[in-house]
Amino acid sequence: MRYLLHLRRLATCLLFLTPLLATATTVIPASVEKITAKSTDVVHARAIDSQSRWNPERTRIYTYTRFEVRRTLKGTAPNVITVKQMGGSAGGYTQRVSGVQYWQPGEEAVLFLRPSSDRDGTLSITGVMQGSFRLKRQPSGQVMVTNGVPYVSAFDAQTGSTASYRGSRMTLQQLEDRVRKAVQ
Amino acid sequence: MSPFNNFDRRDRVRLVFSGLAMFSLVVLGLVIATPAFSYLPLFTRANGTGHADHWDFNAFPVTFRINPETKDNIRGSISAPDAVTASFAAWVAAPNAALVVNRGPDTTLTSEGFDGNNLICFVCTADFADDSDTIAVTVTTVSDRPGEDTKHGTTSLFAGQILDADILFNPSVDFTTGGTGGESFQTIAVHEVGHFFGLDHSGIVRALMFPFAPDLQTTLSYDDVAGISSLYPKNPADVPTGTIAGTIRSTSGGPIFGAHVFADSTSTALPYGLGVRKSAISAVTRPDGTYSIQGVPIDTYTVTAEPLDEPVSNRNIEGYASAFGKGSVQTDFKTRWH
Numbered sequence A: 001m002r003y004l005l006h007l008r009r010l011a012t013c014l015l016f017l018t019p020l021l022a023t024a025t026t027v028i029p030a031s032v033e034k035i036t037a038k039s040t041d042v043v044h045a046r047a048i049d050s051q052s053r054w055n056p057e058r059t060r061i062y063t064y065t066r067f068e069v070r071r072t073l074k075g076t077a078p079n080v081i082t083v084k085q086m087g088g089s090a091g092g093y094t095q096r097v098s099g100v101q102y103w104q105p106g107e108e109a110v111l112f113l114r115p116s117s118d119r120d121g122t123l124s125i126t127g128v129m130q131g132s133f134r135l136k137r138q139p140s141g142q143v144m145v146t147n148g149v150p151y152v153s154a155f156d157a158q159t160g161s162t163a164s165y166r167g168s169r170m171t172l173q174q175l176e177d178r179v180r181k182a183v184q
Numbered sequence B: 001m002s003p004f005n006n007f008d009r010r011d012r013v014r015l016v017f018s019g020l021a022m023f024s025l026v027v028l029g030l031v032i033a034t035p036a037f038s039y040l041p042l043f044t045r046a047n048g049t050g051h052a053d054h055w056d057f058n059a060f061p062v063t064f065r066i067n068p069e070t071k072d073n074i075r076g077s078i079s080a081p082d083a084v085t086a087s088f089a090a091w092v093a094a095p096n097a098a099l100v101v102n103r104g105p106d107t108t109l110t111s112e113g114f115d116g117n118n119l120i121c122f123v124c125t126a127d128f129a130d131d132s133d134t135i136a137v138t139v140t141t142v143s144d145r146p147g148e149d150t151k152h153g154t155t156s157l158f159a160g161q162i163l164d165a166d167i168l169f170n171p172s173v174d175f176t177t178g179g180t181g182g183e184s185f186q187t188i189a190v191h192e193v194g195h196f197f198g199l200d201h202s203g204i205v206r207a208l209m210f211p212f213a214p215d216l217q218t219t220l221s222y223d224d225v226a227g228i229s230s231l232y233p234k235n236p237a238d239v240p241t242g243t244i245a246g247t248i249r250s251t252s253g254g255p256i257f258g259a260h261v262f263a264d265s266t267s268t269a270l271p272y273g274l275g276v277r278k279s280a281i282s283a284v285t286r287p288d289g290t291y292s293i294q295g296v297p298i299d300t301y302t303v304t305a306e307p308l309d310e311p312v313s314n315r316n317i318e319g320y321a322s323a324f325g326k327g328s329v330q331t332d333f334k335t336r337w338h
Helices: A010-016 A032-038 A172-183 B080-092 B185-196 B222-231 B314-323
Strands: A002-007 A041-054 A061-074 A080-086 A088-090 A093-097 A108-115 A123-125 A132-137 A143-146 A152-156 A161-165 B013-017 B020-024 B026-028 B043-046 B049-052 B062-067 B101-103 B119-121 B134-143 B162-169 B212-214 B241-247 B260-265 B281-284 B290-297 B300-306
Touching: A032 A108, A032 A172, A041 A080, A041 A172, A061 A088, A061 A093, A061 A108, A061 A172, A080 A093, A080 A108, A108 A172, A143 A172, B043 B314, B049 B314, B062 B080, B080 B101, B080 B185, B134 B185, B162 B185, B185 B222, B222 B281, B222 B290, B241 B300, B260 B290, B281 B290, B290 B300
Parallel strands: A002 B212, A041 A088, A080 A123, B062 B101, B062 B119, B119 B162
Antiparallel strands: A041 A061, A041 A108, A061 A080, A088 A093, A093 B134, A108 A123, A108 A132, A132 A143, A152 A161, B013 B020, B026 B300, B043 B049, B134 B162, B241 B290, B260 B281, B260 B300
């Protein structure tokens, strides 16, 4: 899987690229506001358990993770929701979708959700990866969230300017504020 | 044998991870060859450790089948099927790699699954189709153990054997195959074909397998060549290579798991000629802190280690940690030169 995160005007940008990942990258990430708009539900939730199984046709493996909803930021999600993702391990096989992340029991995340395309009562993560912001508690007590989209800066050869993108790392409070504002 | 036995230590650089010392070395010429992982394949966990996913081209013919149906979201100077075929050809032509894959008859399939068909489709029915932020997806099915049905009338031979791989392009994304606006179709295709062959994302920015898409990049880098030739080595090799191996530890002696270690050439030599983009070549350390960067052409290198703390992070290679029974790679250290 590859995400819509571009190295714009590559010839120029390559001047700035190093293997240390100090990238000259222009990001077109899905913003929190965009992901919120595309989602029917946004919740702060904690993973309870997870299981993977084949579909009835035995062609696809899905992983189902149950979450306890701790706070609802958008929508009317019940107290316990099930998130369905492509891939997982079942019956001697693993089906792998590079870029899809799974949760461990007890892990907390802010999830941007929409009904699964199978309309089976489960929910899917909006934007596959971008709609899952995992919580990480800092030693200072501050709670940070990120969906893995990196912090990068970009050199624009046309304007000669460098723009910085904060990526998706922010405090939980900042994320919740942005979601609530987007919902209004 | 110490992994550093064959290293030239003249230009030793000291790194500090959160105040903990590590080593960076300049390596001259061929170094030791140890059976280990280079670059970053996808891994399947079995018997307590990770096994690199790969096809066995002797087990059954590996063919990909294209559903040629396209919408007006793909425009440009060549057809999408031709661009996909060219993307496979780019990997098949990789020096030092022996890939045996063919294009089979076209198909009308539109969704992925473990069905014996390696599908490439452009108007696909996958669940991501409503997400315009995800460009394409590759789904691979691997055997967790020997003896599983391959859907080809045989049983699997080893844990991590790839049995099926499907590449689905998002019909909600505007692509170009050249000469028009939109995402570079072949840039995406050649990356997904890397997943098809079992490669995970790379932390090397210039690699095709870097997880974030550039505007246009369709030729393999040294990192890509190292990865594919490690999974599918050609014998004899087109270009002589060696392996750089070592162990990353903190000053307290504890191993660092998941450190991104890369060898960067300090010369202008082009051992692969002009057809491969020169880049650093990387590996990621295992739970015991060891690393092994295979497929390294003869040259002079600086070897550096760093945490995978963005832009590529554990989330981009999450299967790596779980393959070794870990929740995440270690990033609680810093890289610094003295």
